[in-house]
Amino acid sequence: MAREILILRRLNHPNIIKLDSLITSETSHNLYLVFEYMEHDLKGLASNPAIKFSEPQLKCYMQQLLSGLDHCHSHGVIHRDIKGSNILIDNNNVLKIADFGLASFFDPHHSIPLTSRVVTLWYRPPELLLGANHYGVAVDLWSTGCILGELYSGRPILPGKTEVEQIHRIFKLCGSPSDDYWMKLRLPLSTVFKSPHHYKRCIADTFKDYPHAAVKLIETLLSIDPTHRGTAAAALKSEFFTLEPLPCDPSSLPKYSPGKEIDTKLRDEEKRRQCYAGDREKKIDSRVRQVSRAHVTSTDNIGSKTSMQQVQQYSFTKNQSEVSNSHREYVSKQLIYLPKHSEDAKETENNLSGHIHRRTLHIGPLVHVSSDWATGGNKIDDEPLISHRIDHMKLSRLIASKTQV
CATH class of the missing domain: 1.10.510.10 (Transferase(Phosphotransferase) domain 1)
Structure with missing residues (x-):
């Protein structure tokens, strides 16, 4: 200097x-x-x-x-x-x-x-x-x-x-x-x-x-x-x-x-980020649609009681990893619909919600279809988002079957 x-x-x-x-x-x-x-x-x-x-x-x-x-x-x-x-x-x-x-x-x-x-x-x-x-x-x-x-x-x-x-x-x-x-x-x-x-x-x-x-x-x-x-x-x-x-x-x-030069760099970086995010969203949408069609076809062919119990248990596992939202979400690369609350199962939900928050099962990437995908999904500082919307009728049957065993 x-x-x-x-x-x-x-x-x-x-x-x-x-x-x-x-x-x-x-x-x-x-x-x-x-x-x-x-x-x-x-x-x-x-x-x-x-x-x-x-x-x-x-x-x-x-x-x-x-x-x-x-x-x-x-x-x-x-x-x-x-x-x-x-x-x-x-x-x-x-x-x-x-x-x-x-x-x-x-x-x-x-x-x-x-x-x-x-x-x-x-x-x-x-x-x-x-x-x-x-x-x-x-x-x-x-x-x-x-x-x-x-x-x-x-x-x-x-x-x-x-x-x-x-x-x-x-x-x-x-x-x-x-x-x-x-x-x-x-x-x-x-x-x-x-x-x-x-x-x-x-x-x-x-x-x-x-x-x-x-x-x-x-x-x-x-x-x-x-x-x-x-x-x-x-x-x-x-x-x-x-x-x-x-x-x-x-x-x-x-x-x-x-x-100045820094403005040019920021402008170019924003353009690259938008292009990258757009390409990623197109690829994700294509993969989700393919997996969703395959999932619907396989569900229609299930007829036995044993198979239904397996599907219920799988749905319960998925619901623990869902993002709380009233709209459709992409979870584990499958398109699912979040069920509505059931009035007669609120007590069961309250008893289990604490356990769900303490132990979260992760079965795949949890992301919204938005620009956050370009940064790798959830940010490091984001709090975990756990869905409280559980299929209570399926949950009740599952608990009953486990009790009989």
């Missing part, structure tokens, strides 16, 4: 978040950093299906991002975690780079070892995945290229799940490194990740539907060799920003309701 504070106090630019103050807690002795409030982040806006960026708007955001990075790099700071959720936007559409927790000082004339365990996986350059500990501003430019591709395609362009998958995704899109690359950088993990298959570079084909100037800038920023990515200042002078349509003024852009 001390390094983050020093870096933030060194930087002063319209496109870099400002540290307003520091607050200490008297009880916990913690130190809190207070920043200016920003209503949005780029990830939340870009992933909102209701928002479509125009070409001038997209260029406006990228111009501000590269301007902020140019200021950082010219003051000896590399961010090392450029991604959509760390790029904040206020209601005036002014973009600011935030979260300098992984940022570090660097000197291009005096290289010192740095950790390679930085940058979020989807935006991490190949040299860091291969274990490089001497690097510079090129790591931020690679992440910027990923952001530019994501804004055009509407989704992350390199969404690897592991470091191994990530490096192979990079090679498939950007091409396998040449032998000179391996010899020049001498990366610690080069022998581990070096693929026997040689991939051709296909960035132009992947983004062929987008403007030529944009594809050309992506090609530069996503160069496998970090020395070929150029600088933020050079990117600002590229054709992407000089050809029509030109970047618009931030004040001319529309205002959006507050939205």
Whole structure:
């Protein structure tokens, strides 16, 4: 945190978040950093299906991002975690780079070892995945290229799940490194990740539907060799920003309701939960109908007294596990109807209700056909629900038969 504070106090630019103050807690002795409030982040806006960026708007955001990075790099700071959720936007559409927790000082004339365990996986350059500990501003430019591709395609362009998958995704899109690359950088993990298959570079084909100037800038920023990515200042002078349509003024852009990456995650999670719950309910309904038809058929064929007693005993066992409800319930995957109370059996019910509560027989999953099925039925903190509705006529016969025995 001390390094983050020093870096933030060194930087002063319209496109870099400002540290307003520091607050200490008297009880916990913690130190809190207070920043200016920003209503949005780029990830939340870009992933909102209701928002479509125009070409001038997209260029406006990228111009501000590269301007902020140019200021950082010219003051000896590399961010090392450029991604959509760390790029904040206020209601005036002014973009600011935030979260300098992984940022570090660097000197291009005096290289010192740095950790390679930085940058979020989807935006991490190949040299860091291969274990490089001497690097510079090129790591931020690679992440910027990923952001530019994501804004055009509407989704992350390199969404690897592991470091191994990530490096192979990079090679498939950007091409396998040449032998000179391996010899020049001498990366610690080069022998581990070096693929026997040689991939051709296909960035132009992947983004062929987008403007030529944009594809050309992506090609530069996503160069496998970090020395070929150029600088933020050079990117600002590229054709992407000089050809029509030109970047618009931030004040001319529309205002959006507050939205951040966490809102996108919650929205996606709710959508997945609803889809999963709907599929589960359809499967449950189908299984219950099949079992119900089979149960009705088998009951019609029962004619003997012995068989009836067995059915009564089975019904008594089921009733102990039923959920108290005046409507139809799905119990043990069978559709059953809860019987009404019998006035002449209330005394028997009262005598047995305590015993039923003390010892509950569970003969299968007890669930309502509702969204709770998606979470596994009853919640952990739910109290056990035992039905008090018992078939008293069948119960009386059962008790009588047991007494005679």
